Amino acid sequence: xxxxxxDRGNLxxxxxxxxxxxxxxxxxxxxxxxxxxxxSTPMEVIERFAGVIRSPIAGTSLAGxxxxxxxxxxxxFIVASAIGxxxxxxxxxxxxxxxxxxxxxxxxxxxxxIAWIPLVILWAGIGETAKIIIVFIACVMPVVLNTFxxxxxxxxxxxxxxxxxxxNSRQMLLSVALPDSIPTIIAGMKNALSTGWxxxxxxxxxxxxxxxxxxxxxxxxNLDISLVLVSIVIIACISACLTFILNRMEGVLCPWLKLENx
Amino acid sequence: MAEARxxxxxxxxxxxxxxxxxxxxxxxxxxxxxxxxxxxxxxxxGQCGKTVLLNILxxxxxxxxxxxxxxxxxxxxxxxxFVFQRYAxxxxxxxxQNVEMHHKFxxxxxxxxxxxxxxxxxxVGLDGFENAxxxxxxxxxxxxxxxxxxxxxxSNIILMDEPFGxxxxxxxxxxxDEILKIRSAEKTTVIxxxxxxxxxxxxxxxxxxxxxxxxxxVREYVxxxxxxxxxxxxxxxxxxxxxxxxxxxxx
Ligand SMILES: Nc1ncnc2c1ncn2[C@@H]1O[C@H](COP(=O)(O)OP(=O)(O)OP(=O)(O)O)[C@@H](O)[C@H]1O
Ligand SMILES: [Mg+2]
Numbered sequence: 001x002x003x004x005x006x007d008r009g010n011l012x013x014x015x016x017x018x019x020x021x022x023x024x025x026x027x028x029x030x031x032x033x034x035x036x037x038x039x040s041t042p043m044e045v046i047e048r049f050a051g052v053i054r055s056p057i058a059g060t061s062l063a064g065x066x067x068x069x070x071x072x073x074x075x076x077f078i079v080a081s082a083i084g085x086x087x088x089x090x091x092x093x094x095x096x097x098x099x100x101x102x103x104x105x106x107x108x109x110x111x112x113x114i115a116w117i118p119l120v121i122l123w124a125g126i127g128e129t130a131k132i133i134i135v136f137i138a139c140v141m142p143v144v145l146n147t148f149x150x151x152x153x154x155x156x157x158x159x160x161x162x163x164x165x166x167x168n169s170r171q172m173l174l175s176v177a178l179p180d181s182i183p184t185i186i187a188g189m190k191n192a193l194s195t196g197w198x199x200x201x202x203x204x205x206x207x208x209x210x211x212x213x214x215x216x217x218x219x220x221x222n223l224d225i226s227l228v229l230v231s232i233v234i235i236a237c238i239s240a241c242l243t244f245i246l247n248r249m250e251g252v253l254c255p256w257l258k259l260e261n262x
Numbered sequence: 263m264a265e266a267r268x269x270x271x272x273x274x275x276x277x278x279x280x281x282x283x284x285x286x287x288x289x290x291x292x293x294x295x296x297x298x299x300x301x302x303x304x305x306x307x308g309q310c311g312k313t314v315l316l317n318i319l320x321x322x323x324x325x326x327x328x329x330x331x332x333x334x335x336x337x338x339x340x341x342x343x344f345v346f347q348r349y350a351x352x353x354x355x356x357x358x359q360n361v362e363m364h365h366k367f368x369x370x371x372x373x374x375x376x377x378x379x380x381x382x383x384x385x386v387g388l389d390g391f392e393n394a395x396x397x398x399x400x401x402x403x404x405x406x407x408x409x410x411x412x413x414x415x416x417s418n419i420i421l422m423d424e425p426f427g428x429x430x431x432x433x434x435x436x437x438x439d440e441i442l443k444i445r446s447a448e449k450t451t452v453i454x455x456x457x458x459x460x461x462x463x464x465x466x467x468x469x470x471x472x473x474x475x476x477x478x479x480v481r482e483y484v485x486x487x488x489x490x491x492x493x494x495x496x497x498x499x500x501x502x503x504x505x506x507x508x509x510x511x512x513x
Contacts, residue, residue, distance in 0.1 A: 160322050161350040165364040165415065166340020175367070179354045256353050259397035 040226040045233070048226035057227075058218060060210045066238065069211040072128065073200045073242075076135025077193055084140045084192070085185060088147020092154075092181075093173050105144070113138035113195070114202040121207060131203045131211075138199035139192035146188025150181025183257060186250050193242050201235060212238075268333055269419070269451055270296035270319070275328035277314055278476075288314050290476035292328070296419075297468075301445060301452045304479075305462040306472030307509070312455040313347060315472075316421045319453070320344050334418070340364055343412030343420035343450075347427055349404045351396040357383065357407050358392035364415045382410040385444055402433040409441070413448055422454045426461065438464050442489070459505050463498060464491050471505065473512040480512050481505075 025042060032041040040048070052062045060068070091098045091105075116137055117130075124130040154177040162176035204213025212231050219227030251258055275292040278285050288311035296302055306312050317323040319330060320342050330336075351360050358379055359366075365375035383392050386406040396404055405425050412420050425441075426434045438461060445452060456462055462469045463485055471481040483505060487497055 157346065157348060157350045158352060160317075161344075161346065161352070162363075163322065163339050164320055164342065164344040165367055165411070166338070167367045171367050175363075176352070179352070182354065254354065256395040256397055259395050260353065 038225070040229055044226050045229045048224075049230045049233075052227070052230055057215060058209060062234075065210050065212055065215055066234065068208075069200050069204065069213065070238070072131045072203075072211070073135055073193070073196050076132045076200075077139045077189075077196050079132075080136045080139030080192060080196070081143050081189055084143025084188075085147050087140075088144045088185070088188075089151055089173070089178065091144065091148040092151025093177065109141055109145075113199040114206075117203055117206050126207045131200060131208065134203040135196045135200050139196040142188045142191040142195060143185070144188075146184050146191070147181060150184030150188075151177050153184075154180045182254055186246070186254070190243060190246050193246060194239055197235070197239050197242065266297040266300070268295050269298040270333070271329075271331040272296075272319070273329045273331075275315070275318060275325045275330070277311070277318065277323070277325050287476040289318075289325070289478070291478050292472075294470055294479050296451060296453060298333075298418075299449055299451055301454065301465060301467045303462040303466035303469045304453065304455045304472060305459065305469055305505070305509075306455070306457060306477065307474055308457055310472050310474050310477045312457075312472065313423055316344070316423050316453070316455060320421055337417070337419070340367065340415055341417050343415045343417040345405070345408045345412045345420065345422040345425045347423040347425070349396070349401075349408050351404060351407055351411075353396050356393050356395055357388060357399070360396070360407055361410045361414050363411065379410075379414060382414045385413065385447060386410045387440065400433075401429050402437055405429070405437065406440070409444065413444070413450075417450065419451045419453070422452060424455050424457065427457070434461070439490075441465065459502055459509070460493055463487070463502050463505070464493065469505070471508060471512065481508050 028039070029042055031037055032039040032044075056062075057065070091102060113134055117134060120130050120133050120137075124133055151173075158176055158180055159172065162172050167175060200211070201213040201216070204211035205217050208214040212235055215231040215234075216228055219225065219231060272292060272294045275289050276287075277289040278287040280286075292315060294304075304312060304315070314323060318325050321337075321339065352363070355363070358376070361382055362375045362379035365378055370378070380389070380392065383389055386409050388403065388406050388410065391399065391403065396407065399407065405428075408425065409422075412422075422441075426437045429437060441454075442465065454465060456465075466483075466485060469483040469485065470479045471483070472478070473480045483501065485491075485501055487495065487501070491498055493499070493502075
């Protein structure tokens, strides 16, 4: 958790980011205003956004669509975190378990989560469960991998300290190796939340009647490019909010990390 | 100190490490005795295997050959205090929680282990800092926590691995005074490793000199100096010079 150059709260950094985003908006404006552009102008997108807020789409309000997606992501994410951490601990701490299960895990690992959509729909139908399972698959991988890596690379010096203080093997795991892995595990959870969010949009684009992924599809079906762009912006904003919340939680749960970075 | 009773007998310890194709002989026939309640200093040059030797005594590593015998039976983990060269404090625990860790592992009730820990925190002069995290402390304070944590095991034997090696000279002198004060309050056997001759002469009831790799114990000194020892003292300087010469020869 070293300081990167992007953490520096210096004026130059802020000025340049404002500049680059402004240039992007300007380019968008110029291109979309040209006669044969297949893109809405920023003004049209803002108008469409106001419209979405005023009148529901497919019988659900904008907040309803956002909440539908969030519910799926959070459910899948929480279940995946719980199971992923336990699985990662088993990989990192119990060698026999790792030797038996790791080969299976490494075959499944590289498959993109949305590739499971057809199978999951066949098994679980087109209801909520299917979408939550897709999110789960997307979230569980980074949590398992990071927990495993964290436990496996627990500081040998701290393990020695635990040993000379008389910890039994359960205490070594729960009081030394696991807390030492918390930063790595949280990094994995952040990663999981963003891949989970991508997966839910993917799943909703295939089969859903509400959710932000569904908004994109209905924009496409009705040649409503403004709605597609509104959805994309919403997706980006929510993803940023989720990351922000996890960062804050990290600060609350691990007060010592902030001190170390000073 | 007339009735010195042997507490630890170390005989013929050898230890080597296998690195890729080559093997590195670190300890070669290390033999020494440790008396009950003495402050034994093991003095040796950098990288000569001091940490490896202490790890073997603590049971963290095993010797290739040789024996370590304890007069009161081989201690289990938690029955020897260990102060680490690089502190090894748990960064996610406060000072108090670090010091009470041993009692927590022993499932001592919270109130009792708090009291125990506070006793040792006061002993090392850290009262007021019990709720600070290690990251908020200076190097000297971190090692005070390390010392309190080792003493809190209430072991008869405390191993200290170059505890002041990472500190600046000023803090180092302070900590040397501190460790002698702590020792007069808590009677234990201390095995103290250092590469600093002056520190060895300031602290040791007895000093063992280690040679370079492959290392063994090459000399023993028993400073006949009244405490508190002054490094400006004639006899102090003489002993320091003798050890310095021997050390040059041993390298
Ligand atoms: N686990 C290990 N594997 C391989 N080599 C090791 C291992 N532990 C120690 N060594 C080697 O043994 C030698 C002695 O190491 P040790 O840390 O005991 O020295 P030291 O006297 O404590 O040094 P310092 O003064 O720097 O603390 C070093 O050359 C080190 O590289
Ligand atoms: Mg060392």
